Amino acid sequence: xxxxxxxxxxxxxxxxxxxxxxxxxxxxxxxxxxxxxxxxxxxxxxxxxxxxxxxxxxxxxxxxxxxxxxxxxxxxxxxxxxxxxxxxxxxxxxxxxxxxxxxxxxxxxxxxxxxxxxxxxxxxxxxxxxxxxxxxxxxxxxxxxxxxxxxxxxxxx
Amino acid sequence: xxxxxxxxxxxxxxxxxxxxxxxxxxxxxxxxxxxxxxxxxxxxxxxxxxxxxxxxxxxxxxxxxxxxxxxxxxxxxxxxxxxxxxxxxxxxxxxxxxxxxxxxxxxxxxxxxxxxxxxxxxxxxxxxxxxxxxxxxxxxxxxxxxxxxxxxxxxxx
DNA sequence: AACCGGTGATTGATTGGTCAAGCAAATATC
DNA sequence: GATATTTGCTTGACCAATCAATCACCGGTT
Numbered sequence: 242x243x244x245x246x247x248x249x250x251x252x253x254x255x256x257x258x259x260x261x262x263x264x265x266x267x268x269x270x271x272x273x274x275x276x277x278x279x280x281x282x283x284x285x286x287x288x289x290x291x292x293x294x295x296x297x298x299x300x301x302x303x304x305x306x307x308x309x310x311x312x313x314x315x316x317x318x319x320x321x322x323x324x325x326x327x328x329x330x331x332x333x334x335x336x337x338x339x340x341x342x343x344x345x346x347x348x349x350x351x352x353x354x355x356x357x358x359x360x361x362x363x364x365x366x367x368x369x370x371x372x373x374x375x376x377x378x379x380x381x382x383x384x385x386x387x388x389x390x391x392x393x394x395x396x397x398x
Numbered sequence: 399x400x401x402x403x404x405x406x407x408x409x410x411x412x413x414x415x416x417x418x419x420x421x422x423x424x425x426x427x428x429x430x431x432x433x434x435x436x437x438x439x440x441x442x443x444x445x446x447x448x449x450x451x452x453x454x455x456x457x458x459x460x461x462x463x464x465x466x467x468x469x470x471x472x473x474x475x476x477x478x479x480x481x482x483x484x485x486x487x488x489x490x491x492x493x494x495x496x497x498x499x500x501x502x503x504x505x506x507x508x509x510x511x512x513x514x515x516x517x518x519x520x521x522x523x524x525x526x527x528x529x530x531x532x533x534x535x536x537x538x539x540x541x542x543x544x545x546x547x548x549x550x551x552x553x554x555x
Numbered sequence: 556a557a558c559c560g561g562t563g564a565t566t567g568a569t570t571g572g573t574c575a576a577g578c579a580a581a582t583a584t585c
Numbered sequence: 586g587a588t589a590t591t592t593g594c595t596t597g598a599c600c601a602a603t604c605a606a607t608c609a610c611c612g613g614t615t
Contacts, residue, residue, distance in 0.1 A: 250519045256538035257530055263542050264529070266549030268425045269471035288571080291422075306594060314426035319572055321595055326571095343580045343593045362407045372421070373414055375547040381413035385420050390532040392423030445601080463564060476602055478565055483601095500563045500610045 271371060278367040285360045288313065292323055293332060293349060293357045302349040305338065309347055332356055428528060435524040442517045445470065449480050450489060450506060450514045459506040462495065466504055489513055 253261065276287045285293075295312045296302055304312075310320035324347050327333040332353030338344030349357075376384065410418065433444045442450075452469045453459055461469075467477035481504050484490040489510030495501030506514075533541065 250522050253522070253525070253530075254538075256542060260533075260538050260542040260545065261525055261529070263545035263549055266471060267545050268429065270549050272425065286571095314423060316573060317594065318574080318596080322571075325595095338593090341581075341593080345594070365407050365410070368410070368418055372418070372548050373410075375544045376417075379544065381417050384536075385413060385417040387532045387536065388417065388420035388424050391529050392420055392427050443601095464562095473603060474564065475566080475604080479601075482565095495563090498563080498611075500608095502564065 274371050275364070275367045278371075279360060279363055285356065288315070288323055289327055289332075290357075290360060290364060292320075292327060292347070293353055294361075296333070296347060296349040297354060297357055302354065303336070303346040305344055305346060307344075327353065431528050432521070432524045435528075436517060436520055442513065445472070445480055446484055446489075447514075447517060447521060449477075449484060449504070450510055451518075453490070453504060453506040454511060454514055459511070460493070460503040462501050462503060464501075484510065 272287055279285055279287070279290065291313050292309060295309055296304055306317060306320055306324070309324075310317045313320060313323070315323065324333055324335065327347075328335060332350060334348045334350050336346045336348055338346055429444055436442050436444065436447060448470050449466060452466055453461055463474060463477055463481070466481075467474045470477060470480070472480065481490055481492065484504075485492060489507060491505045491507050493503045493505055495503050
């Protein structure tokens with residue numbers, strides 16, 4: 242790439258172009274579609290589902306706000322609000338953290354766990370049908386690695 | 399009332415699992431990263447950039463709100479608001495549609511075009527660096543087709 | 556010509572997220 | 586051991602998107 246990067250950069254090739262466009266579309270359509278499938282079924286929006294999901298995967302079904310926010314790809318304040326939403330539905334409870342009195346644990350209630358158990362089949366089905374189905378015959382592991390690289394935000398250099 | 403087919407669906411395999419997780423991360427991180435690159439550089443958020451972009455690709459740099467909204471993956475009202483934003487910056491102008499007085503055309507101004515020309519190198523660079531770079535060696539066309547399939551929302555069946 | 560169902564676009568209310576400021580507890584420094 | 590700084594979380598203000606309601610205009614019917 243001999244020329245200075247800002248003057249006349251090389252435009253995207255047609256395949257690159259259509260991949261980028263298609264990704265844009267997927268990023269827009271997919272969450273809504275999955276959301277719609279679930280909401281239609283068990284009334285659990287994707288963000289809240291993800292929070293419950295992550296909580297359920299810990300040994301004692303509890304997690305610090307910090308960590309949960311990171312796993313849900315949410316800002317800390319966004320997480321606070323999500324947890325409040327879940328708390329008012331009785332799906333999650335908050336407990337002060339013992340070893341650090343500033344901290345809070347979001348704790349999955351039995352009701353929350355039950356709700357998650359109800360929801361996950363339809364979530365799973367939606368993910369399969371809306372997404373994975375279209376990647377049969379691909380090397381999923383290789384693909385996953387590429388996405389992991391892309392999803393690891395290196396800051397502007 | 400557990401439907402046998404829904405009660406114990408097969409969980410995701412490890413590769414599926416990591417692909418889905420990685421996609422989730424990408425969907426969250428990528429637009430923000432690109433946005434940050436562009437805002438930092440030319441002060442044009444992604445949504446507005448996309449609108450200008452699509453306008454610039456038409457023969458006479460104008461488009462009906464309808465169509466533009468679809469191309470930008472935006473609701474019509476979202477589009478209205480985006481165009482208003484752009485209009486107040488002088489990058490776009492609105493003109494009544496001649497053959498249908500209900501309709502409006504968003505028209506790219508010269509200033510808007512200039513701004514777009516300024517911005518697209520950094521947009522392009524961001525897309526390459528944040529995304530395409532990680533897919534070297536992949537069959538991009540095949541990948542694009544898969545994403546197009548996934549991005550075509552079939553309604554809940 | 557007056558009407559009426561349908562369509563293009565805008566507007567109002569709400570939602571779900573961000574960032575920045577604030578508060579309380581923990582930790583480091585003197 | 587008092588004070589300063591940092592950290593964990595919440596709150597306030599804001600923003601960009603959505604949906605539902607509305608307005609304006611089109612076209613066909615009578």
